[in-house]
Structures are given as structure tokens and as C-alpha cells.
Amino acid sequence: MKMYSKVFLEKEELKVLKGLNFNFCIQCGKCTASCPMFLRTKLNPRTLVRKTLYLVSQLKTHPPLSISDIDGVWDCTTCNTCTIQCPRDVKPMDIIISFREIFIERGNIPPTISKALENIYKFSNPFGLSSTKRAEWARDLNIKKPSKESKTDLLYFAGCITSYDNRAQNIARSLAMLLKNLEIDFSILAENENCCGSEVYSLGERGLFEVIMGKNIECFQQYKIDKIVTTCPHCFNTFKNRYKLNNMEILHSTQLLSDLIDKGKINFSRRMEKKIAFHDPCYLGKHNNIFEEPRKILENIPGVTLLELEHSRKNSLCCGGGGGRTWYETTGEISRPSEDRIKEAIDVGAEILAVACPFCLLELEDAVKRMEYENRLQVLDIVEIIFRSLLSEL
């Protein structure tokens, strides 16, 4: 990719990096050591923090550092591991997002990412598909849409991947059928649902993120929505932590289902003799500290043996699909992080690798196919597992 003019940071660009504690860094390297993309790509959080300090301060290097020395920023999956690992409260992930913002404002971004962002702006989804096709997954399920006249009890927000991807649609269908079976009143926005903006935020397109957030908040207010459940942790995290939503309850499906188990509304009467390992999605675990609910759900299914992967909870390995990585072809990548994760699942003898995120589902299922483990390991969302244990044939 070519650079357009400006070699150094402009005054306005320096403002973007303001308030990020890069000067606290002691160069211990915990961020780099824990980064799932380090060694696979050019991304090295430790040196990036160091370079930021030199770019921003009056300190000089020889030869002088320029913006073109900031590389690997598009390789970040925004898994948040670097920030969790940092003993000095530096937030390398936020620094990376800020550099993405600078590149976005310069117009200098990989073409596939540019296409995804333009699609989100034009079509409200990264694939450039028509919004009329957004609720095709629900076509035969007869799910009601919220009304402007009355209050909506619970809104199921499916999100882009779950709405449009053929495989991920099964998560939405499973949750919808479960809720119907449990006689829980809920609605979907269908063709009025927009992208939540999670990947837009991670890619540093702040202006577009604000537009999307404004549109969604207006839509939620219009339909008097005060409780949302999502199956996608990216949507969940965005609504919960990025939007300024007052008096609105945001739940991930694992929280809702775990609560229903606590209240005795879900009774697992059939056995499911399976060894299941749970993969912690970054946006559920590392970003939101939700580690117990998914495990509790699986432990409640009679017959299930819950296994822990070598890396789990806060030390979990990223699937590699977040932060806009889905739309970015990395050069010089040795292996994919998802393949390391599958090896861990095979090593502990899991028959099912449970996930709670459509990004993880697609990344890990692809890895299973590439590694030809289809006969040994199945990747399923927790919602699909509950659906199977309660409503369908085992």
C-alpha cells in the first residue's frame, strides 16, 4: 500500500493519541508475548508502544521515525489480551485503534477493509447485502416485530454475521425457537436492524461509528426497547460499553439462558453424553469478564463432561476473527490462531468445541475443516447445544 504525502504525525493526529498511557510503558514485553498475532504478522505491541512515544514526544531517533514505521496495526484482532496483561495500565489495543483512526482519516487503508466500511455505510452490513434479506433466517418462524405503540419486553438483536451467514443463521434460529418454546415474549427488528458498529469502532472509523450509534439509539427509543439480548458478544460489548444507553438492560444469550436455568425455567430432562470444551470468546470473556455463565449452562446438561482447554478464561486464545480481521488478508502469516485453538480442543479430547460468538464459530469451524478434524470435533454455539439437548434429535 502506498503512503500519501505526510510522513510525520500532524497536530490533529497527535490529539487522537492523547490520553493513552504509552509513556507508562516499561517495555516488559508482556503484551507482545501474549499477542495472538505476534510472530504470525508484523504486529508487535511492545515496539508499537515504544515507537508511539518517539513519534509523539520530542525524543529523536536516528534515522527519524515516520508514520510508515507503524506497521501491523491491521493485524490486531482487538482481543484485549495486551491490555489485560499490561502491569502498567498501558492500553496497547487502544493505541492500535487510534493509529487505525489516523490511517482512516488519511484514507490509507487496505481496500478490503475500505469495502466493508463502505458497505456498512450504504447497506448497514459489511457484506453489501440488501437489508430486505436481513431476516431471512426467521422467515418461517413467525417472530413479531416491535411496535411503536407498545413497549417491547425483549428485543433479540441478531447482528450482521448471524443474520446473513448461512451457518451462523442457525444460532439465531436456535435461540428464537428456544425462546418460543419457553414462551418468552420477544421481537426482532428484522429489516430495520442495523450493524451495531463493533468492527467499525475497532477499525477506528469513529465518524461512521457515531452515525451508526445515533441511528440505533433512535431506533431503540422509537420502539421503547429497554432490554436487548444478543448472541454476538461483539454487539453485546458495543451496546453495553460503547453506546451511552441509560436504563437499558443488555444481555448476552449465555447470561439470559443461565438466568433461565437458575429460575428453573429450563429443565434438561434428556442426557447428552458428550465431552465439551468451552472456548471463551474475547468479547465475552476478556472484554466483559463473562466466564461462569457459559460453563454453568454446559454443566447443567445431564451427561455433559465439561473440559477446560489449556488456555482458558483470561488466558484464552483468540480465534483471530475480531477487530475487522475477517476482511483483511494478512501477508506472511505462518498459521492461523484458530488452528492452535483446535489443536488444544483435540488435545483435551473434546468432541464438541462450544463457542458463544458467531465470529468464533466461523473461524474455528473453518479451522476444523482445514485440519480435517470434521469426524473428531464439532464446533457449536452454546445456544445450538441447548437447542439440540432440549428440542431436536441428539
Place this chain on the structure above:
Amino acid sequence: MSYELGVKSLDIIVCVKSVPITTEAELIPDKTRKSVILDNIPFDINEWDEYALEEAIRLKERFGGNVTVISVSSRDIDEVILKCLAKGADRAIKVVDRSIMEYDAYIIARILHSIIKNMKYDLILCGAQASDDGYALVGVMLASLLRIPYVTMVKRLELINGSLRTIRELEEGLEEIVEVELPALLTIQTGINEPRYASIMAMRRARQKEIVAFDLKSINLAEGDFDGWIRIQEFFTPEKKKECIMLQGDMDEITTKVVEILRQRGILK
């Protein structure tokens, strides 16, 4: 000797069109059958024009000068214009009128000519064609009206001492080199560069730039200039002759269905 020598600055005009993005849309002819229903279909800058604009901005960044974007459109063009300004164009001229929908390439070229003939320019860049009608006519007609040389389907260009060396795309990987003196008009092929991204913030800032709106009525075209050369007779969906059926289900179900179809058609007995 650097090929950049001899060029001080360039004033470049880029003609852009707003087109419907129809990749995912189902196109249906309207009642008159002279047009198609475009409600709820998003519009964006014509892909070829986006490459032409990028080339213009890169030339400006290298040699200095100005980039002016001109659009003649039947519908609101502001978003496309802001995108062009956000990417680096300096000013924009727009002619927006509902009746333009019925105009063919000749009338569009006439309107553009009436504006551009009074302007100072070194280079005019147009997209090689538009993704909606695909005529590839406006650029060459405009050059003929302005009596300046033109090169079509340009996939690479270099400036050498005030003249322009262009590389045209021919078939089977063959390229043609054409040199033209400035001022000239080029129609640009996709892939000549990698267009930059226009962020929402940049589009907001672009509102500060100069946008001149021309009223179609104020453009004095000669009698007969509003008579087009092409008249659309009818839009229709071609008759379905072959059909592709996607079979759903697991391997057993699909196999059963295939056998059934082959039996029905007498291929299997």
C-alpha cells in the same frame, strides 16, 4: 532526467456520475417500461470515476494544482460530491435536474461542454464507462466538443515534459502506448490505482469546500442540443431459457433428488 520535469502544476477536471448499486438488487422495469424502478437502491460514485478521481488527486499531490469535480445528475448528488471532496478534490460543480434522467450521453456531454469550455484546465479525466448504462460515450463526446485529444481505457499514465504518455489496455495482455499533448481528456480504466477511503469525518469537513450549483435552465445550449441521439424503446427481463436449480439437503437427499430429475427427463431409466 526525471519525467516530472517540465510540469509545474496541473488543473484537472474529473467528471463523475452517481449510479445505483445494483449488485444485490432485483431490477424491475417501471410502468412506462422506459426505465427501471430504483426506489430503495443505494447510489454511489461510478466505480470507473472513482479511479479517475484517485488518479487526479495523485497527480495533484505530485505536481500541485487543482482538482475540480463536475457532475450532471438527475438526482441529489451531494453525498457523492462530498466523498470526492473528502478524498482531496478542491471544488465541485453540480447540475442537478430531474429531467436529466431522460438525457442521453450526447446531451450530458453538451451540458458538461457548456460549463468546461469557460474553465481553465490541463487535463480532463472521466471513467471509461458508467456501471449503469455502460455506453462509454460521454468522455469521447466531450473531448470532441472541446476539440481536444483523448485517449480511452487508460490503465497507466506518465507525464513527460508537458506531454502525457498513456498506456491503453488492449486484449490478451497487449498494451498500446499513446502520447498526447495537454490539454487532453482521458477515460480511465479500473485498476489503474487503489482508490483511497473517504471517512465520515472527512466528508463532514468537506462541507467547507466550494460547491457550485448550476441551474440547468441557465445553461445556454443551442437549439437542438437537448435532442438526444439515443431513445430507449423498452426495458425488459430476458426470457429464461436455462435454469440452475440449487438442491438443498444432506448428501442422501440431494442424490435422491438428482436421480429423480434425471429419471423425469428420461436420462435415467
